[in-house]
Amino acid sequence: MKNKIKSVKGTYDLLPSEIYKWQEVENKLRSIFSLYNFLEIRTPIFEKSKLFSRSVGEFTDIVNKEMYSFLDKGKESLTLRPELTASVVRSYIEHNFQQISSIHKIWYYGPLFRQEKPQSGRYRQFVQFGAEIFGSAYPESDVELIDLAYTIYTQLGLKKWTLYINTLGKKKNRKKYIDILKESLLPYKDKLCKNCKNRFDKNILRLFDCKNRQCKKIMNEHAPLIIDHLSTEEKDYFEEVKSLLDKLNIKYEVDPTMVRGLDYYTNTIFEIRSENLGSQDALCGGGRYDNLVEDLGGSSTPAVGFAAGMERLLIAMEKEKLFKNESNKLDIFIAPMNENVRERAIQIVKEIRNNRYSVDMDFQRRSVKAMMREANRKNAKYSIVIGENELQSGEVNIKNMDSGKEKTVKIDRINDFLSK
RNA sequence: GUGGUUGUAGCUCAGUUGGCAGAGCGCUUGGUUGUGGUCCAAGUGGUCAUGGGUUCAAGUCCCAUCAUCCACCCCA
Numbered sequence: 001m002k003n004k005i006k007s008v009k010g011t012y013d014l015l016p017s018e019i020y021k022w023q024e025v026e027n028k029l030r031s032i033f034s035l036y037n038f039l040e041i042r043t044p045i046f047e048k049s050k051l052f053s054r055s056v057g058e059f060t061d062i063v064n065k066e067m068y069s070f071l072d073k074g075k076e077s078l079t080l081r082p083e084l085t086a087s088v089v090r091s092y093i094e095h096n097f098q099q100i101s102s103i104h105k106i107w108y109y110g111p112l113f114r115q116e117k118p119q120s121g122r123y124r125q126f127v128q129f130g131a132e133i134f135g136s137a138y139p140e141s142d143v144e145l146i147d148l149a150y151t152i153y154t155q156l157g158l159k160k161w162t163l164y165i166n167t168l169g170k171k172k173n174r175k176k177y178i179d180i181l182k183e184s185l186l187p188y189k190d191k192l193c194k195n196c197k198n199r200f201d202k203n204i205l206r207l208f209d210c211k212n213r214q215c216k217k218i219m220n221e222h223a224p225l226i227i228d229h230l231s232t233e234e235k236d237y238f239e240e241v242k243s244l245l246d247k248l249n250i251k252y253e254v255d256p257t258m259v260r261g262l263d264y265y266t267n268t269i270f271e272i273r274s275e276n277l278g279s280q281d282a283l284c285g286g287g288r289y290d291n292l293v294e295d296l297g298g299s300s301t302p303a304v305g306f307a308a309g310m311e312r313l314l315i316a317m318e319k320e321k322l323f324k325n326e327s328n329k330l331d332i333f334i335a336p337m338n339e340n341v342r343e344r345a346i347q348i349v350k351e352i353r354n355n356r357y358s359v360d361m362d363f364q365r366r367s368v369k370a371m372m373r374e375a376n377r378k379n380a381k382y383s384i385v386i387g388e389n390e391l392q393s394g395e396v397n398i399k400n401m402d403s404g405k406e407k408t409v410k411i412d413r414i415n416d417f418l419s420k
Numbered sequence: 421g422u423g424g425u426u427g428u429a430g431c432u433c434a435g436u437u438g439g440c441a442g443a444g445c446g447c448u449u450g451g452u453u454g455u456g457g458u459c460c461a462a463g464u465g466g467u468c469a470u471g472g473g474u475u476c477a478a479g480u481c482c483c484a485u486c487a488u489c490c491a492c493c494c495c496a
Contacts, residue, residue, distance in 0.1 A: 061494050119490065128496060195493070261495050282496055309496035337454065372456035385455060401456070
């Protein structure tokens, strides 16, 4: 293993032997997005750093510790995108989407970068897909989006997962609630674990996520829930989301302690968690973010969105054994026997390909036996051995690789044979 | 970033109290002239993660580094 250059920590190669799984999922995603009439957007891999500090939140770990940032030649700080909503919103504003139409339904798919310590379902370069709806401040749009996510996981065949929902209220009330939360927990601050003491000032909502038993007990007994501190307007909104989900037969659980890692969420939030993923179990997370477009310099625009991790999805699907083996894609393998027939063989390959059949041939000048082994390994439906006899007679034997039976066909009739 | 786990052939893994580097699978070539899958035979393939140390002798013991996986943290 000397002198070999290895891939960067937390990155991985998707090898030819397993790429079909990704393509299968990607194709399914595309078709579901178009069913829901979402259009794709593709934005650059890197952005100005301040885009993320302003959207994701200056005090989050993502911005503080995990961004891949660098100075370009103009000495401006740029960052490999750690999430995609910020980029989509930037693009929405930059291209004046709101003037083209008052509503936009957009989806995206692509690699993101965060400098975290890798573990199962968590990489430094990872792929997310997601969707956003801009321009609706009504529960129908929350539900459209949740339904979309729900349908994706259902249609992919995954069984072991649960949809959780909650509401965070609007910015104003959340601030008030955070003050109340701090006040009620202050007497117990010393009893909290080291992490939670830290989070108490930094992001107190995260205390709800702590797995420490003592912390859980304190939170259960003394922490007020956000739902009890919302306006009737906010509560009604949440009730309507729930009732619409019920009408669509979408199963969910309300988790009154669920919070989000990113700062920009308001009102409805949701998360889909897998039951067989280990500690990185969130397949998908999202919610409403009515202030973000304005915060990033656009005109006030309500929005909902979600983001979902591909790697975790693939791991979960593999655990539920949802991938069949790669399907048979090669129609025919051509085995030329020697230099006298090779030229003609290449022409035949081209002719068959021109008729849209997938063809491969021997490129190593090997023995007939080895070439047949190769045809078998490549899962060809048919094989043809071409030698001098065939060139003289103008006929070849087409062998069916499943049955082993051969059929004699004129060389210029091979395409007719295949089309039968 | 903190704790722990593992690192031997392309892959999955054995390797005894320290004593010649192994198996299965894969790959290559054969098993009478030009036919795969099953079977049989032979062959290919390793600086035992890397660098030090202890020892007559290290895959095995010790230290460090790197990578990996798992949990925390964070998050999709």
